[in-house]
Amino acid sequence: MPTVADDSSAPAAAITQLQLGEVALSCVVESQGPLLDPFELYPEATPSLLEAHLHWLAPRFYDRAAGRFVIAIQGFVLQSGGKVIVVDTCVGDCKARVRGEFNAASWGWLARLRAAGVRPEQVDYVVCSHFHVDHVGWNTRLENGKWVPTFPNARYLFTREEWDYWWSERGNWGRARTGDYMDDSVLPITEAGLADFVAMDHRIDAAIALEPAPGHTPGLVAVGIASGTARAVLASDLLHTPLQCACPQLSTRFCADPALSRATRLAFLEREAQSGRLVIPAHFPAPSAGVIERAGDAYRFRPTAGAVLKATPGGV
Numbered sequence: 001m002p003t004v005a006d007d008s009s010a011p012a013a014a015i016t017q018l019q020l021g022e023v024a025l026s027c028v029v030e031s032q033g034p035l036l037d038p039f040e041l042y043p044e045a046t047p048s049l050l051e052a053h054l055h056w057l058a059p060r061f062y063d064r065a066a067g068r069f070v071i072a073i074q075g076f077v078l079q080s081g082g083k084v085i086v087v088d089t090c091v092g093d094c095k096a097r098v099r100g101e102f103n104a105a106s107w108g109w110l111a112r113l114r115a116a117g118v119r120p121e122q123v124d125y126v127v128c129s130h131f132h133v134d135h136v137g138w139n140t141r142l143e144n145g146k147w148v149p150t151f152p153n154a155r156y157l158f159t160r161e162e163w164d165y166w167w168s169e170r171g172n173w174g175r176a177r178t179g180d181y182m183d184d185s186v187l188p189i190t191e192a193g194l195a196d197f198v199a200m201d202h203r204i205d206a207a208i209a210l211e212p213a214p215g216h217t218p219g220l221v222a223v224g225i226a227s228g229t230a231r232a233v234l235a236s237d238l239l240h241t242p243l244q245c246a247c248p249q250l251s252t253r254f255c256a257d258p259a260l261s262r263a264t265r266l267a268f269l270e271r272e273a274q275s276g277r278l279v280i281p282a283h284f285p286a287p288s289a290g291v292i293e294r295a296g297d298a299y300r301f302r303p304t305a306g307a308v309l310k311a312t313p314g315g316v
């Protein structure tokens, strides 16, 4: 069984597969590397706060030379009861974006999804944990100059809270910051009649249900998995880096409601430190799974290697 690499120069696992009871989970990475400046990500962080945590953050979670957090962007595939469920669809290729790293990208995540054993036509459900640029990209692909649904036979599960927010005045401002991904990655889905608006606690099947986690965005959902004795949660952007376990007060610059984001994160950490569920945040370097533990009056993230069935290096 692979162990969690302590050396950030080791090739990142492009595909990590875990078996959770009857549910098979593949974590399919689109990109991984030093991306976010700590003070861009966390406006309330100070150099001395960061310095106090660098001894454990680097090199796995923080690249000292680049002065940036190591960030994975990934989507997940759940295979459960004969259904195929994709959770989050990364940045995508060929899209016009404000952030240089995301603009007109060509990471080939769809090919990697095929390498994980999933053809787009097989996908039954697509869940967007929220409508941020790095979670909706492969909702659509370019065909003859038009954005068309990548997963033509899927129902795309959206929450009304998220949808409404992005058409509000504040949402308009957020879209201007990152490029108008609603137009090229969300609207083509509703226009094709493939979207279902579901409650934030919507149950997909006996093993998988959405869990409300508002704050980072108003309609953000985690995805809980319970099968046999296995318990896990795809935690989306409840945590961007494990520094938020040690310093749960840190909300990001990208949080729509930083105070609510903080309250939701604190409740999540408290709950998961007791639940012992496998926690899989969207942006922790692969393999991203671990457990939350109490550490004094805060928490720590302990990466778990034992649950990983297979890690496929893929030059991401």
Ligand SMILES: [Zn+2]
Pocket: 132, 134, 135, 237, 282, 283
């Ligand atoms: Zn994100």
